[in-house]
Structure formats: structure tokens, C-alpha cells
Amino acid sequence: MTTVTNETLANLSREERRFEPPAELAAAANVTADAYDHAAKDPAAFWGEQAERLTWAERWSTVLDDSNPPFYKWFTGGKLNASYNCVDRHVEAGLGDKVALHWVGEPVADTRDITYAQLKDEVSQAANALTALGVEAGDRVAIYMPMIPEAIVAMLACARIGAPHTVVFGGFSADALASRIDDCQAKVVITSDGGYRRGAPSALKPAVDEALTKTDVVHKVLVVRRTGQEVAWNDDVDVWWHDVVDTASTEHTPEAFDAEHPLYVMYTSGTTGKPKGILHTTGGYLVGTSYTHHAVFDLKPGSADEKGDVYWCTADIGWVTGHSYIVYGPLANGATQVLYEGTPDSPERGRWWEIIEQYGVTIFYTAPTAIRSFMKQGRAIPDQRDMSSVRILGSVGEPINPEAYVWYRQVIGGDRAPVVDTWWQTETGMIMISPLPGVTAGKPGSAMKALPGVSVDVVDDEGTPVPNGSGGYLVVTAPWPSMLRTLWGDDDRYRDTYWSRFKKQGYYFAGDGAKKDEDGDIWVLGRVDDVMNVSGHRLSTTEIESALVSHPKVAEAAVVGAKDEDTGQAVCAFVILREEAGDGGDDIVQELRQHVRKEIGPIATPRQILVVAELPKTRSGKIMRRLLRDVAENREVGDVTTLADGSVMDLISKGMSASSED
Ligand code: WT7
Numbered sequence: 001m002t003t004v005t006n007e008t009l010a011n012l013s014r015e016e017r018r019f020e021p022p023a024e025l026a027a028a029a030n031v032t033a034d035a036y037d038h039a040a041k042d043p044a045a046f047w048g049e050q051a052e053r054l055t056w057a058e059r060w061s062t063v064l065d066d067s068n069p070p071f072y073k074w075f076t077g078g079k080l081n082a083s084y085n086c087v088d089r090h091v092e093a094g095l096g097d098k099v100a101l102h103w104v105g106e107p108v109a110d111t112r113d114i115t116y117a118q119l120k121d122e123v124s125q126a127a128n129a130l131t132a133l134g135v136e137a138g139d140r141v142a143i144y145m146p147m148i149p150e151a152i153v154a155m156l157a158c159a160r161i162g163a164p165h166t167v168v169f170g171g172f173s174a175d176a177l178a179s180r181i182d183d184c185q186a187k188v189v190i191t192s193d194g195g196y197r198r199g200a201p202s203a204l205k206p207a208v209d210e211a212l213t214k215t216d217v218v219h220k221v222l223v224v225r226r227t228g229q230e231v232a233w234n235d236d237v238d239v240w241w242h243d244v245v246d247t248a249s250t251e252h253t254p255e256a257f258d259a260e261h262p263l264y265v266m267y268t269s270g271t272t273g274k275p276k277g278i279l280h281t282t283g284g285y286l287v288g289t290s291y292t293h294h295a296v297f298d299l300k301p302g303s304a305d306e307k308g309d310v311y312w313c314t315a316d317i318g319w320v321t322g323h324s325y326i327v328y329g330p331l332a333n334g335a336t337q338v339l340y341e342g343t344p345d346s347p348e349r350g351r352w353w354e355i356i357e358q359y360g361v362t363i364f365y366t367a368p369t370a371i372r373s374f375m376k377q378g379r380a381i382p383d384q385r386d387m388s389s390v391r392i393l394g395s396v397g398e399p400i401n402p403e404a405y406v407w408y409r410q411v412i413g414g415d416r417a418p419v420v421d422t423w424w425q426t427e428t429g430m431i432m433i434s435p436l437p438g439v440t441a442g443k444p445g446s447a448m449k450a451l452p453g454v455s456v457d458v459v460d461d462e463g464t465p466v467p468n469g470s471g472g473y474l475v476v477t478a479p480w481p482s483m484l485r486t487l488w489g490d491d492d493r494y495r496d497t498y499w500s501r502f503k504k505q506g507y508y509f510a511g512d513g514a515k516k517d518e519d520g521d522i523w524v525l526g527r528v529d530d531v532m533n534v535s536g537h538r539l540s541t542t543e544i545e546s547a548l549v550s551h552p553k554v555a556e557a558a559v560v561g562a563k564d565e566d567t568g569q570a571v572c573a574f575v576i577l578r579e580e581a582g583d584g585g586d587d588i589v590q591e592l593r594q595h596v597r598k599e600i601g602p603i604a605t606p607r608q609i610l611v612v613a614e615l616p617k618t619r620s621g622k623i624m625r626r627l628l629r630d631v632a633e634n635r636e637v638g639d640v641t642t643l644a645d646g647s648v649m650d651l652i653s654k655g656m657s658a659s660s661e662d
Contacts, residue, residue, distance in 0.1 A: 030300075086327070104355055138162065299333055395419060423447040
């Protein structure tokens with residue numbers, strides 16, 4: 001574990017504030033304290049009970065099949081349709097007129113309310129259209145879209161016909177899109193001409209066109225017209241959504257698929273350059289996301305004549321949070337939610353708070369990086385709005401600093417709404433560690449404890465649980481229903497990455513460091529591997545290094561994540577130029593930053609690039625990123641005794657202090 005960790009440990013243990021659950025919330029909570037013991041007695045039976053939340057075409061015979069670890073199977077023998085569970089069954093229950101989505105476009109007048117009945121029609125039309133385009137159960141479909149209702153319709157339409165989707169974040173570049181399309185061999189891409197970002201239309205289709213020059217697996221591209229921008233058109237491949245979806249029949253009978261039928265593949269960074277295709281399947285994933293959404297956010301969906309909660313998760317559907325807590329969990333629970341297309345500061349910095357006031361949002365779920373940026377702008381902006389509707393606040397993506405937690409609670413939550421700090425991962429599919437808002441006395445900065453039915457621990461190098469008051473590695477000690485099933489096409493990497501770190505069989509290694517405090521509550525401290533967390537998004541150092549090295553002027557690159565006040569961590573790069581590039585020219589830093597943007601996307605753009613003559617390496621040639629991190633974080637450089645050339649770090653440190661911040 002890094003030295004940062006020890007420092008963080010010391011700081012955190014000084015935190016003594018506690019926030020009891022509001023009495024009214026506790027009295028009516030969806031899940032109460034007894035759930036923990038009840039679930040612990042027989043976790044499989046507990047998850048079997050939770051599975052009753054869904055509508056199954058055929059009941060399962062076994063809740064958990066653990067005969068071939070780590071290839072666990074859940075609800076074997078069961079059959080269901082995810083789209084039916086998220087849409088049709090609510091309509092059949094008489095909730096067709098209930099709003100599923102309050103969609104808010106970035107241009108202020110651009111809004112659309114979509115009821116469950118309308119959603120059912122649109123999803124059915126899209127399912128019919130995809131079938132007509134030749135998509136069959138098992139075929140993969142890539143989705144590269146802005147935050148518009150059609151993105152959700154597209155995901156549900158894929159699920160409806162059993163075609164696993166892979167949603168690629170709209171901020172990723174053409175290259176990143178192409179490699180994901182290629183890895184899972186997506187036959188169709190669903191996209192749009194563009195979306196609105198920061199007050200202006202921002203194009204998407206050109207990146208798809210470019211991606212298609214790098215891979216030849218795609219037969220059709222289905223394009224939503226959102227901005228009306230000019231788009232290049234290839235009649236053999238491109239199809240307008242309004243031509244084939246809007247004209248399709250609204251009748252579609254969903255087929256029931258096996259509980260273990262693949263639902264989607266989501267790519268996430270690993271410690272090697274190649275992103276990992278996390279595979280989630282149908283039954284267990286829906287059980288896990290719907291139960292945790294019900295438990296952690298205490299959602300009261302309301303009924304045909306009684307208004308329930310208005311839920312808003314600000315994540316992009318391109319990340320797992322959007323999958324689990326915008327699409328599958330909330331819709332399976334019949335929630336009414338806000339879906340917002342744009343950025344928080346468009347057209348002005350109070351846009352989010354205006355939306356909360358306007359729609360009476362009661363449950364709000366966002367990321368620490370956003371909270372910190374609002375903190376910086378000051379409370380005068382949110383204070384202009386009436387946010388008294390808010391009753392629960394969620395946080396996800398990285399550790400939330402105690403100060404940000406308290407600010408969030410006081411300013412956005414009116415000092416009433418509890419904050420739930422939810423720890424989970426793309427791989428876990430569902431929230432694993434979190435307070436329960438009607439049960440837990442929250443501690444600012446702590447995710448507290450595992451949810452009912454989930455078992456985690458903090459262990460040392462040998463896999464032995466650490467005592468309270470100490471730190472170690474976070475592990476999940478028993479399978480859970482929405483766990484990843486494998487890495488797309490790579491069972492070995494799945495086993496090696498997640499299940500081989502500790503000798504004890506059945507320990508899932510999350511890659512995070514954590515601490516158990518004196519009460520046994522958990523404080524997640526961040527990644528222990530070569531993976532960074534920038535604004536709640538996971539990026540791999542190797543991936544960015546590979547991008548830098550693909551530039552003709554770069555010989556070698558080392559990337560580290562350095563602490564950043566706004567984004568949690570920021571990308572810092574150290575590069576050695578090729579001899580023929582000389583000093584690279586005046587604009588070398590800008591040129592390289594542009595290059596990374598193009599290769600991976602704006603989110604990976606280095607905050608800082610330092611051109612160096614040498615990189616610190618061990619005798620075996622391994623780059624010592626720990627030392628570079630010291631430099632990037634302005635710390636005294638740690639132990640250099642294993643360096644092949646001890647003077648290298650002096651030069652780098654000097655270069656660092658000479659370079660300007662940007
Ligand atoms: C990594 C997973 C889960 C959706 C968003 C990110 C970090 C996530 C917390 C939290 C401390 C957190 C961990 C984790 N993380 N939530 N509440 N407290 N750290 O998904 O890209 O799969 O990243 O995000 O380091 O391993 P992801």
C-alpha cells in the first residue's frame with residue numbers, strides 16, 4: 001500500500017461527527033436493522049426472497065450454483081425478460097400513466113415527460129426495428145449516445161430481444177469506440193448525430209464513422225436525430241432512427257431468457273492497456289440492482305394516484321452507475337426519475353439545483369468530484385433554490401472527503417437528508433457497502449458496512465482479516481447476485497485478476513485499500529493497483545502510457561495519478577522524447593495532451609506533462625511509479641535505493657519545480 005494511505009488513515013480517524021437517521025425516515029424505512037441478521041443466517045435464502053421482487057416467466061430451481069468457482073451462477077433454471085420487468089409489468093399493474101422519465105435537455109426549453117406506457121411502446125418499436133435490422137438474441141450491439149431518452153430505450157430494446165449491449169461513454173474517442181466494438185464484435189451501433197454539451201451541439205456520429213474505418217464487424221448504424229447537425233451518410237450502413245423505429249409496430253412480445261443470459265458488457269480499465277469487458281447477466285443482476293436501489297435509496301415509487309419519490313442519478317449511462325441506478329434498478333422498481341442531458345453549469349451554474357426545485361427531486365445521487373466543485377463555487381448558488389423536497393443524498397465513485405460530505409448534507413440536504421456513501425464497482429454491478437438511510441448513524445467519509453446479504457472484509461497480505469483499527473485490502477468473501485460472471489472472452493484473466501490474489505478460495509479482490517475503524521466500520525481508501533480514479537472514472541496508467549507512446553515523438557512514458565482537489569486524482573505524465581524529435585518543439589506538451597484526448601478521450605487528458613531525460617527504474621527495468629507519484633504530489637521523494645540510477649529522481653524533481661502547473 002502507498003504512503004498516502006497511512007497519512008489518510010491518520011486524518012480519517014480524527015473524524016468524530018455522527019448523523020443519526022431522521023426519525024420519520026427510520027419509522028417508514030424500506031429496510032430495517034433486522035435485515036442484516038436475517039440475511040446473514042442464510043444468504044442464498046435471503047437473495048431468493050429478494051428475487052420475488054421480479055416477475056419470472058419460469059421460477060429458478062437453485063438460487064446459487066457454486067459448484068465451479070469462480071464461475072458462479074445465480075437463479076439457475078429461472079427465466080425472465082429484463083425489459084418486461086423494467087417496463088411492461090408496471091403498465092400491466094395499472095401504472096401506465098405514471099411518469100418514468102422526466103427528461104431535461106440541456107437547452108432550457110427542451111423537456112419531455114415519458115410515461116411507463118409510452119416507454120413500453122417505444123421500447124417495443126425499437127425492439128422490432130433492431131430485429132428487422134438483423135439483430136438476434138446473443139448478438140452484441142454497441143450504444144454510443146448522449147443522455148437522451150432514446151439511449152435508455154435502446155438499452156431496454158436490446159435487453160428485450162436478448163442482444164447484449166455495450167454502451168460506450170460518449171466522451172470516448174473513435175479509437176476507444178473501435179476497440180470496444182471490435183473486442184465484443186458488435187454487429188450494430190446505435191448513436192445520434194450529437195448531443196448538447198456546455199451550451200452547444202457536440203457531434204457523435206463522426207466518431208462512429210471514424211471507428212468504422214478501423215473495424216469491419218458493424219453491419220448497421222442506427223442514428224437518432226438530436227441536434228439536427230449535418231452528418232456524413234453511408235446508405236449501405238446508416239439508418240435513421242425516425243425512419244425505422246418511429247414507424248415500427250408498438251406490439252412486441254418479450255421472450256423470456258435464461259437467468260444467466262448475458263445482459264451487457266461494460267468496458268473498464270485494468271492494469272494492462274487492454275480494457276476489460278465486464279460481463280453481467282440477467283437474473284441475478286436485476287435482483288441485486290433492484291434490491292439495493294430499494295434498500296439504499298428507500299424508494300417509495302408511489303401508485304397510480306399517489307405521487308411517489310422523484311429520483312435523480314446524475315451519472316452518464318456510459319458508466320456502470322447509469323446502467324444499475326438509472327436504467328435497471330430504478331426502472332425495475334417503477335421509479336419516476338429525472339434524466340438530464342447536459343453539464344451542471346449550462347446555461348448557468350445553478351442548473352442542477354433549478355432542476356431539483358422544478359421537479360421536486362426527493363432522492364439525489366451524484367459523485368464527490370461534482371460536490372467538491374460546487375463547494376468551491378460557494379453555497380450562494382444552491383441557496384437560491386428551494387430544495388426542501390430532498391430527503392436522501394447518495395455519493396459514488398471515490399471516497400468522499402468528510403468536508404464534502406458535511407457540505408453536501410448541509411447545503412443540498414438542508415441538514416436533514418442523510419448521505420449514503422455507496423461503495424461498489426463496475427464488476428460488482430450493485431452497491432455493496434453503504435449506510436442504510438433509515439438505520440445507520442452516518443460517519444462522514446465512511447461507507448460503513450456491507451449491505452444485507454453481502455459479505456466483505458479487510459485483510460492483510462496473507463488474506464487474514466485485520467483487527468478493527470487497521471488497514472488492508474478490501475475483499476468480498478461470498479458471491480453476490482449481480483457479480484460479474486467473467487471478462488468477455490477471457491476467463492483466465494477473470495480468474496487471475498479477481499480471484500487469485502489471496503490463497504483463500506472464494507475471496508474476490510476488489511483492488512481497493514480500506515480500513516476498519518474501532519467500530520468495525522469501513523473506510524475505503526482508493527485503488528492499490530496502477531489504476532487511477534479521475535472524477536469517479538477509472539483509468540489505467542498503462543492505457544494512457546500506451547496512448548502517449550503511440551505518438552511519433554515519444555519514446556517512453558510513465559503515468560501516475562496525483563491527488564487533485566477537484567477531480568480526486570489527476571493524470572500526470574512523464575515522457576521521454578525520441579532523439580530525432582529534439583526538444584519536441586514549443587508546443588510539445590499541448591500536442592501530447594491533444595493526442596491523448598484523441599486516443600482515449602478528454603477525461604484522460606493529462607493535467608501535467610513533464611518531458612524528462614530518464615525515468616526512475618528498478619534494476620529489472622520496472623518503472624517506479626511510486627517515486628513519480630511523490631514528485632507529482634510535491635512530496636519528498638521516498639526510498640530510492642532500488643533505483644538503477646539514483647540521480648534520476650533529482651533531475652525529475654528539479655524539472656517539476658521548474659515547470660509551470662499547466
Ligand atoms: C472504483 C470502481 C461504482 C460506480 C462508479 C465507479 C472507487 C467507487 C466508492 C466509494 C470509495 C469508491 C473504488 C472502486 N469507488 N465508489 N463510495 N468510496 N471509493 O465504478 O469505474 O468500476 O470504479 O471506484 O476505488 O474500486 P468503477
